[in-house]
Amino acid sequence: MDPTILIGSITLLVLSIFLGFELITKVPATLHTPLMSGANAISGISIVGALLGANVAYDGGDTVVSGILAFVAVVLAMINVVGGFAVTNRMLNMIAGKKRGDR
Secondary structure, eight states, X not given: OOHHHHHHHHHXXXXXXXXXXXXXXXXOHHHXXXXXXXXXXXXXXXXXXXXXXXXXXXXXXXXHHHHHHHHHHHHHHHHHHHHHHHHHHHHHHHHHHHHHTOO
């Protein structure tokens, strides 16, 4: 791997970690659940990335490792997506209950 690409990738990773930490700490507690559940739903892009990555590795001839990694990536991304929607649904049900006067 080219050292300039590696250094650029590490720099991007460190900056994204720092930016993510700063953004999350500035969000009030009342907005944290809706924002995080929406962000979890966006991780559906990870599913597409895992499938594309598996295809690239498959074309390279490494089918066993690519199959295992793609399966693990798809399962973890699906857990994240389903969890995000479950949290959103639960939050919306809590809000709807308060509007009706139910507790």
